[in-house]
Amino acid sequence: DAGVIQSPRHEVTEMGQEVTLRCKPISGHDYLFWYRQTMMRGLELLIYFNNNVPIDDSGMPEDRFSAKMPNASFSTLKIQPSEPRDSAVYFCASNIAARDSGNTIYFGEGSWLTVV
Amino acid sequence: AQKITQTQPGMFVQEKEAVTLDCTYDTSDPSYGLFWYKQPSSGEMIFLIYQGSYDQQNATEGRYSLNFQKARKSANLVISASQLGDSAMYFCAMREVRSYIPTFGRGTSLIVHP
Numbered sequence: 489d490a491g492v493i494q495s496p497r498h499e500v501t502e503m504g505q506e507v508t509l510r511c512k513p514i515s516g517h518d519y520l521f522w523y524r525q526t527m528m529r530g531l532e533l534l535i536y537f538n539n540n541v542p543i544d545d546s547g548m549p550e551d552r553f554s555a556k557m558p559n560a561s562f563s564t565l566k567i568q569p570s571e572p573r574d575s576a577v578y579f580c581a582s583n584i585a586a587r588d589s590g591n592t593i594y595f596g597e598g599s600w601l602t603v604v
Numbered sequence: 605a606q607k608i609t610q611t612q613p614g615m616f617v618q619e620k621e622a623v624t625l626d627c628t629y630d631t632s633d634p635s636y637g638l639f640w641y642k643q644p645s646s647g648e649m650i651f652l653i654y655q656g657s658y659d660q661q662n663a664t665e666g667r668y669s670l671n672f673q674k675a676r677k678s679a680n681l682v683i684s685a686s687q688l689g690d691s692a693m694y695f696c697a698m699r700e701v702r703s704y705i706p707t708f709g710r711g712t713s714l715i716v717h718p
Contacts (some may be wrong), residue, residue, distance in 0.1 A: 519704070521706065524650055530711065531695065531708040532712045533706070537706075538704075543704075577647060579649060581706075585704070592651050593651070593697075593699075594646065594651065595641075595650075595651075597647065597648045598649075600647070
């Protein structure tokens with residue numbers, strides 16, 4: 489089975505530009521998480537969805553960040569306008585809550601964002 | 605309040621020896637799950653092992669075992685017979701059933717040397 493798929497893997501952009509990160513969760517998973525990883529702050533949960541509905545976005549740093557999940561197989565995290573301090577690895581992860589084995593949260597390979 | 609604490613920023617172990625990575629957690633939820641992930645230098649997060657709060661036995665997955673001490677709120681990862689490929693960051697995480705939000709520790713960097 490395909491895992492969580494993220495794109496792009498690497499993105500270098502100039503300050504002020506819009507950045508869109510994409511995620512395809514594992515088919516059948518009903519939870520989707522967006523994390524940000526930096527050396528200073530570690531892994532931070534930005535937002536998570538359940539059945540395509542945003543449940544908790546308290547981790548979104550500011551209004552420049554937005555996330556959508558228009559359907560069960562696709563989610564985006566958008567930063568507009570981007571700033572150098574947004575440079576980080578952004579992970580998407582998914583999970584199914586219905587089964588014991590689904591307690592595992594599966595991560596994508598991450599999107600490495602550099603804002604210059 | 606920090607819910608997951610990994611007190612060892614870095615650990616060194618010789619190849620073929622066992623190593624224990626510490627993790628303590630804080631929760632008042634009686635139902636929760638504990639996870640360990642490995643992050644090699646390539647960056648991906650690899651699931652290693654899971655322990656449920658009601659599981660009676662310690663979880664094991666190949667060379668990985670989780671030393672679960674519920675009363676002490678401790679969930680240490682034990683890697684037996686370390687291999688050079690085990691060199692990576694290791695993250696402990698917890699998810700409480702009531703909130704469902706997975707919380708991660710700051711990680712422990714493990715270096716396995718020949």
